[in-house]
Amino acid sequence: MYNMKEWKHVFKLDPNKEISEGQLEQVCESGTDAVIVGGTDNVTLEDVLQLLSRIRRFTVPCVLEISNLDAITPGFDFYFIPMVFNSKDKKWMLDVQHQAIKEFGNIINWNELFVEGYCIMNQQAKAFQHTDCYLPEKEDVIAYAQMAENMLHTPIFYLEYSGVYGDPTLAEQVKRNLSNTLLFYGGGIRSAKQAQEMGKHADVIVVGDVLYDDFKNGLTTVEAVKGKK
Ligand SMILES: CC(C)=CCC/C(C)=C/CC/C(C)=C/CC/C(C)=C/CC/C(C)=C/CC/C(C)=C/CC/C(C)=C/COP(=O)(O)OP(=O)(O)O
Ligand SMILES: O=P(O)(O)OC[C@@H](O)CO
Numbered sequence: 001m002y003n004m005k006e007w008k009h010v011f012k013l014d015p016n017k018e019i020s021e022g023q024l025e026q027v028c029e030s031g032t033d034a035v036i037v038g039g040t041d042n043v044t045l046e047d048v049l050q051l052l053s054r055i056r057r058f059t060v061p062c063v064l065e066i067s068n069l070d071a072i073t074p075g076f077d078f079y080f081i082p083m084v085f086n087s088k089d090k091k092w093m094l095d096v097q098h099q100a101i102k103e104f105g106n107i108i109n110w111n112e113l114f115v116e117g118y119c120i121m122n123q124q125a126k127a128f129q130h131t132d133c134y135l136p137e138k139e140d141v142i143a144y145a146q147m148a149e150n151m152l153h154t155p156i157f158y159l160e161y162s163g164v165y166g167d168p169t170l171a172e173q174v175k176r177n178l179s180n181t182l183l184f185y186g187g188g189i190r191s192a193k194q195a196q197e198m199g200k201h202a203d204v205i206v207v208g209d210v211l212y213d214d215f216k217n218g219l220t221t222v223e224a225v226k227g228k229k
């Protein structure tokens with residue numbers, strides 16, 4: 001399904017982590033709306049290419065979430081570009097993206113590129129530390145969401161708790177401030193119940209790490225938000 005506005009569930013696979021052929025098939029055939037390839041560190045071009053070619057055996061839409069300039073390749077359906085709103089360093093909001101546009105601007109198919117306004121809420125997450133974030137208060141998060149929707153017009157606002165399950169009440173409050181910008185929620189979803197709870201508020205839930213340590217429960221999150229295939 002190539003219309004992101006209709007998505008409810010995506011899996012995020014880390015090119016730096018191993019997944020068997022059998023499990024990859026179940027992920028791609030699960031009924032999820034898309035598979036995102038992405039991670040914070042040790043994302044190499046070789047690993048990205050390998051995972052892309054394995055996913056391409058299936059029809060599920062495939063997205064590259066770019067985390068570094070060295071691991072960009074053609075062949076994905078969409079490219080997601082994180083801009084970290086709560087970083088203390090402008091580098092992660094504008095500068096790395098500016099550098100990338102200088103390098104690739106002339107060959108980019110802009111219709112495939114989607115900016116994600118990230119707000120990272122887990123201090124232990126690699127992405128939080130890597131991009132030198134501060135922990136925002138509820139009011140800060142809502143203001144970032146309002147900026148995403150009304151000033152920056154980013155297609156996605158990503159409430160990121162990577163590794164831990166977040167606050168559904170905050171997701172609900174954020175969602176109330178968004179209409180054109182989609183709310184992606186990711187972090188710590190490990191069961192159908194949690195998927196359902198966050199899925200009530202977020203437009204799209206992102207399920208990642210659980211696939212690598214509790215695969216069966218990870219798979220149940222699809223049906224939990226999308227119903228039976
Ligand atoms: C050749 C060709 C066809 C090119 C296509 C054109 C194209 C799309 C060009 C790129 C244009 C562009 C503007 C690129 C931006 C490049 C860039 C370097 C962006 C930086 C993004 C950024 C701020 C990264 C920091 C880390 C981050 C926020 C990653 C997002 C993913 C994430 C949060 C993963 C979860 O990580 P975590 O749980 O913390 O850690 P582990 O799971 O790994 O433990
Ligand atoms: O890995 P988890 O904790 O499921 O989080 C998913 C995604 O939001 C990470 O960027």
Ligand SMILES: [Mg+2]
Pocket residue numbers: 162163208209
């Ligand atoms: Mg993670």
